[in-house]
Amino acid sequence: MSDWYEIDKPASAIELDDRGLQYGDGLFETIAIRRGEPRLWDLHYERLVRGCRRLGLMTPAVKVLRARLDAALANSDCDPMFSIAKIILTAGVTQRGYGRSMPADPRVFVGVFQASPVSRSSYVTGVATMLCSTRLAIGPATAGLKTLNRLEQVLARSECLPTGAFEGLTLDAEGRLVCGTMSNVFIVKDSRIRTPSLERCGVDGTMRRHLLALLDATELGCEIGSLSEDDLADADEVFLTNSQMGAIPVNRCGDLTWRVGPVTRQVLGLLADHGVLECRG
Amino acid sequence: MSDWYEIDKPASAIELDDRGLQYGDGLFETIAIRRGEPRLWDLHYERLVRGCRRLGLMTPAVKVLRARLDAALANSDCDPMFSIAKIILTAGVTQRGYGRSMPADPRVFVGVFQASPVSRSSYVTGVATMLCSTRLAIGPATAGLKTLNRLEQVLARSECLPTGAFEGLTLDAEGRLVCGTMSNVFIVKDSRIRTPSLERCGVDGTMRRHLLALLDATELGCEIGSLSEDDLADADEVFLTNSQMGAIPVNRCGDLTWRVGPVTRQVLGLLADHGVLECRG
Numbered sequence: 001m002s003d004w005y006e007i008d009k010p011a012s013a014i015e016l017d018d019r020g021l022q023y024g025d026g027l028f029e030t031i032a033i034r035r036g037e038p039r040l041w042d043l044h045y046e047r048l049v050r051g052c053r054r055l056g057l058m059t060p061a062v063k064v065l066r067a068r069l070d071a072a073l074a075n076s077d078c079d080p081m082f083s084i085a086k087i088i089l090t091a092g093v094t095q096r097g098y099g100r101s102m103p104a105d106p107r108v109f110v111g112v113f114q115a116s117p118v119s120r121s122s123y124v125t126g127v128a129t130m131l132c133s134t135r136l137a138i139g140p141a142t143a144g145l146k147t148l149n150r151l152e153q154v155l156a157r158s159e160c161l162p163t164g165a166f167e168g169l170t171l172d173a174e175g176r177l178v179c180g181t182m183s184n185v186f187i188v189k190d191s192r193i194r195t196p197s198l199e200r201c202g203v204d205g206t207m208r209r210h211l212l213a214l215l216d217a218t219e220l221g222c223e224i225g226s227l228s229e230d231d232l233a234d235a236d237e238v239f240l241t242n243s244q245m246g247a248i249p250v251n252r253c254g255d256l257t258w259r260v261g262p263v264t265r266q267v268l269g270l271l272a273d274h275g276v277l278e279c280r281g
Numbered sequence: 282m283s284d285w286y287e288i289d290k291p292a293s294a295i296e297l298d299d300r301g302l303q304y305g306d307g308l309f310e311t312i313a314i315r316r317g318e319p320r321l322w323d324l325h326y327e328r329l330v331r332g333c334r335r336l337g338l339m340t341p342a343v344k345v346l347r348a349r350l351d352a353a354l355a356n357s358d359c360d361p362m363f364s365i366a367k368i369i370l371t372a373g374v375t376q377r378g379y380g381r382s383m384p385a386d387p388r389v390f391v392g393v394f395q396a397s398p399v400s401r402s403s404y405v406t407g408v409a410t411m412l413c414s415t416r417l418a419i420g421p422a423t424a425g426l427k428t429l430n431r432l433e434q435v436l437a438r439s440e441c442l443p444t445g446a447f448e449g450l451t452l453d454a455e456g457r458l459v460c461g462t463m464s465n466v467f468i469v470k471d472s473r474i475r476t477p478s479l480e481r482c483g484v485d486g487t488m489r490r491h492l493l494a495l496l497d498a499t500e501l502g503c504e505i506g507s508l509s510e511d512d513l514a515d516a517d518e519v520f521l522t523n524s525q526m527g528a529i530p531v532n533r534c535g536d537l538t539w540r541v542g543p544v545t546r547q548v549l550g551l552l553a554d555h556g557v558l559e560c561r562g
Contacts, residue, residue: 014295021302098435099462137420139417141416141417142433148304201418
């Protein structure tokens with residue numbers, strides 16, 4: 001079900017003394033593999049570099065990392081046309097205690113997994129979401145990064161599972177809208193697109209970055225700022241982005257409902273024209 | 282150097298798919314072993330129970346957990362008179378993705394390690410601390426608990442190592458004093474003892490709990506509330522608590538200096554009279 005590799009060799013386990021387990025001292029990336037290629041590779045690598053700088057890890061050279069990913073994909077039984085690769089970096093085994101020398105030389109693991117495409121109808125009619133009661137902590141130390149400290153997402157996502165909601169939206173500790181448990185959120189009001197700032201918490205998704213760059217090059221644009229629950233309630237349209245799915249319309253969140261509107265359809269078309277084929281209408 | 286056990290059998294590694302590594306989905310306790318016994322065992326177990334409830338993990342029965350700890354101690358080569366035991370609970374290997382069913386049956390690992398006592402002189406003349414630039418995120422989702430999400434402590438503690446400071450004090454994202462990277466902090470002003478509330482971030486240490494219960498039973502008492510950097514600067518005495526060290530006086534933090542005063546000496550004596558022999562003057 002999962003194939004893991006460390007330096008091109010199959011791996012299945014990690015030392016109990018590794019700081020990745022002990023403290024979540026590490027980073028990860030989850031990359032969509034499409035037609036044998038890692039989609040948005042540059043953006044994934046760029047986020048990993050930012051994470052390494054923040055956490056005091058040496059950044060693996062892009063060629064080395066890409067070679068390891070390619071080797072894992074070549075060795076894996078998963079469908080190279082449509083699967084998921086996960087890269088995990090940990091700070092490795094060092095002395096006991098929280099502190100370590102910086103920068104540390106990270107261990108790199110690459111896993112390849114089967115992927116399940118989102119149903120075609122979800123892109124057309126949208127998905128149902130819920131508002132999670134788990135709030136995201138506000139603190140800039142690791143905001144935006146995809147670290148191995150993901151307990152808030154575990155708690156929030158686990159709220160969704162029994163409800164059948166496709167995704168859960170999360171607020172920060174002060175009640176601002178931040179993101180979904182596994183996606184970024186955008187709202188549309190009077191044809192203007194807005195998405196929450198991620199300077200204080202949340203994950204800066206690669207599909208969000210890809211879309212923001214595309215929107216900047218059109219007349220649509222996107223405003224990044226502080227969004228409230230009221231902004232969500234007042235929105236004309238709502239959609240999510242995620243590295244595996246591209247963009248997907250939201251048709252409800254609890255009692256709030258939205259139509260799949262023209263701006264969202266334009267966004268899906270834009271992504272479909274720029275490498276995210278799943279969004280093709 | 283380290284002995285790990287899972288269900289009484291030696292263990293050295295954990296699956297890469299385990300949620301403890303993937304998301305930091307788990308808890309830990311670090312317990313002082315003194316004269317063959319786990320010190321403050323009831324308080325460690327109680328915090329583990331609180332953590333299990335919050336994270337949606339089934340709580341290991343106290344007898345089962347204690348039996349595993351005792352077996353690990355019996356098998357270990359470490360000095361039973363003075364060592365450290367670490368218990369790690371993880372949510373185990375489940376489906377991919379953040380969400381999981383709750384409560385999950387946790388995996389339990391017990392490790393035993395050599396301990397280095399703090400120098401005698403540190404209890405007499407105090408230790409030097411520094412103020413960390415890493416700020417703690419404010420959010421009640423896992424505040425107070427000892428989860429496997431410890432990146433903030435890694436970053437803060439790693440600031441201390443090159444400076445030689447014994448400990449780093451940390452502020453929350455809004456500038457309130459919270460705790461040390463591996464300790465809780467207390468200040469004394471006009472003979473009144475105060476310690477920060479841990480409702481929004483920080484770890485609720487077992488030695489802090491032990492001391493608070495002892496102080497409540499004396500005329501000293503302790504006020505739990507919001508403390509600022511100014512309160513720290515204005516303090517007459519400052520001390521730290523930690524499960525391994527008991528209480529230890531602080532003689533400086535950056536440019537601020539304090540004497541080792543009569544209230545701190547009283548606190549050390551109180552702990553020494555109640556099971557924490559290291560604090561004996």
